[in-house]
Amino acid sequence: xxxxxxxxxxxxxxxxxxxxxxxxxxxxxxxxxxxxxxxxxxxxxxxxxxxxxxxxxxxxxxxxxxxxxxxxxxxxxxxxxxxxxxxxxxxxxxxxxxxxxxxxxxxxxxxxxxxxxxxxxxxxxxxxxxxxxxxxxxxxxxxxxxxxxxxxxxxxxxxxxxxxxxxxxxxxxxxxxxxxxxxxxxxxxxxxxxxxxxxxxxxxxxxxxxxxxxxxxxxxxxxxxxxxxxxxxxxxxxxxxxxxxxxxxxxxxxxxxxxxxxxxxxxxxxxxxxxxxxxxxxxxxxxxxxxxxxxxxxxxxxxxxxxxxxxxxxxxxxxxxxxxxxxxxxxxxxxxxxxxxxxxxxxxxxxxxxxxxxxxxxxxxxxxxxxxxxxxxxxxxxxxxxxxxxxxxxxxxxx
Numbered sequence: 001x002x003x004x005x006x007x008x009x010x011x012x013x014x015x016x017x018x019x020x021x022x023x024x025x026x027x028x029x030x031x032x033x034x035x036x037x038x039x040x041x042x043x044x045x046x047x048x049x050x051x052x053x054x055x056x057x058x059x060x061x062x063x064x065x066x067x068x069x070x071x072x073x074x075x076x077x078x079x080x081x082x083x084x085x086x087x088x089x090x091x092x093x094x095x096x097x098x099x100x101x102x103x104x105x106x107x108x109x110x111x112x113x114x115x116x117x118x119x120x121x122x123x124x125x126x127x128x129x130x131x132x133x134x135x136x137x138x139x140x141x142x143x144x145x146x147x148x149x150x151x152x153x154x155x156x157x158x159x160x161x162x163x164x165x166x167x168x169x170x171x172x173x174x175x176x177x178x179x180x181x182x183x184x185x186x187x188x189x190x191x192x193x194x195x196x197x198x199x200x201x202x203x204x205x206x207x208x209x210x211x212x213x214x215x216x217x218x219x220x221x222x223x224x225x226x227x228x229x230x231x232x233x234x235x236x237x238x239x240x241x242x243x244x245x246x247x248x249x250x251x252x253x254x255x256x257x258x259x260x261x262x263x264x265x266x267x268x269x270x271x272x273x274x275x276x277x278x279x280x281x282x283x284x285x286x287x288x289x290x291x292x293x294x295x296x297x298x299x300x301x302x303x304x305x306x307x308x309x310x311x312x313x314x315x316x317x318x319x320x321x322x323x324x325x326x327x328x329x330x331x332x333x334x335x336x337x338x339x340x341x342x343x344x345x346x347x348x349x350x351x352x353x354x355x356x357x358x359x360x361x362x363x364x365x366x367x368x369x370x371x372x373x374x375x376x377x378x379x380x381x382x383x384x385x386x387x388x389x390x391x392x393x394x395x396x397x398x399x
Contacts, residue, residue: 084284
C-alpha cells in the first residue's frame with residue numbers, strides 16, 4: 001500500500017506540497033488564500049448542518065408563523081402578484097412572501113454567486129439548500145452586458161443599432177454598473193423565489209395565499225378610498241399615471257370596487273418585482289384590434305407569407321382536375337382464371353393422381369406462351385412424382 005506523506009513547504013505567496021510514495025516524490029504548488037477560503041466555506045457549511053440537526057424545524061410552528069405574517073395588511077397586500085403570460089393571467093406568491101417564508105421555515109441556506117463572466121455576459125448561479133433534508137435546488141441565469149436604448153445620452157457611444165418590430169430605431173449600448181446591479185438583483189430574486197417555492201410546503205403556501213387575499217379584502221372594504229389613493233400613488237412611483245389606470249379599468253377610478261383593487265395591487269407587485277411591465281399588462285388587457293378589411297387578412301412578411309406565396313405558385317402550375325367520369329369495370333381474363341385453376345389442381349395431384357391425364361389435355365388446349373410452358377414444366381414434375389402410382393395415365397369416367 002502506498003505510504004503517501006504530505007510535507008508543506010512555504011514558498012512565497014503559496015505553499016508546496018510534497019507527496020512521497022514508492023521511491024518517488026512529487027511537488028504540487030497551491031495558493032494558500034484559495035485553500036484557506038475553501039476550508040472556511042466547508043467549515044461554515046458543516047456548522048450550519050450541525051445546527052440544523054440540533055434544532056430541527058416544526059412544520060406546525062412554521063405554518064403558524066407564516067400565517068401570522070399574512071394577517072398583517074401591508075404584508076398581505078404585497079404577498080401576491082399577477083401578470084399576463086400567453087394571453088392568460090398568472091398569479092402566485094411574490095418574491096417578498098417567499099423571502100419571509102424561508103426565514104420562518106428555517107434551516108435553509110440560499111446562495112448567490114457568479115458562475116461565469118466575460119465582456120458580453122454574466123451568468124449568475126442561485127441555489128437553495130434544505131440543511132435538514134440535505135437537498136439542494138440550483139438554477140442559473142445569464143445577463144447581457146449590452147442593452148437597447150431608444151436615445152443616447154450625452155457622451156454615450158452606440159455599439160450598433162437596429163429597427164425593432166414597431167419600426168423604431170434602437171441603439172445597442174454598454175450597460176452601466178447601476179444597470180448591471182439592478183438586473184443582477186432582479187434575476188437573483190426571481191430565481192430565489194422559484195427555488196424557494198420548491199422547498200416550502202405547497203399546502204402552507206396555498207393557505208397563506210388565501211389568508212392574504214382575505215386580509216387585503218377586509219382592508220379594502222373598510223376604507224376603499226384610502227386604499228385607492230394608496231394604489232394610485234404607488235403606481236405613480238412606477239411611472240403609471242391615473243389616466244393609465246382609468247384606461248385599464250375602463251371606468252373612472254372613483255368607481256373602483258374591492259375586487260378591482262385586489263387586481264391592481266397584484267399587477268403593481270408584478271411590475272415592481274420585474275415580473276412584467278405596464279405596456280405588457282395593458283396590451284394583454286386591451287389587445288389591439290385587427291384592421292378591418294373586406295378581404296381576408298393575408299400575411300405580408302415572414303414565414304407565413306412565404307408559405308402562402310409558394311402555395312399560390314404551385315396552384316397555378318398544377319393542371320385542373322378533369323371532371324370525374326364513369327369508371328368501366330375491366331373484363332375478366334378467362335385465360336388467367338383457367339391458368340390458376342390448372343395450377344391449383346396440379347398442386348393437389350398427389351391426392352387425385354387420376355386427373356393428371358385430363359389436366360395434360362387441358363394444358364395442350366391452353367394458348368401457346370409462357371403460361372403454357374410453366375404449366376408443362378409443372379405437369380412434368382407431377383408426372384415424376386407419380387411414377388409409382390398404378391392409376392397413373394387413366395382417365396376418370398365422365399371426363
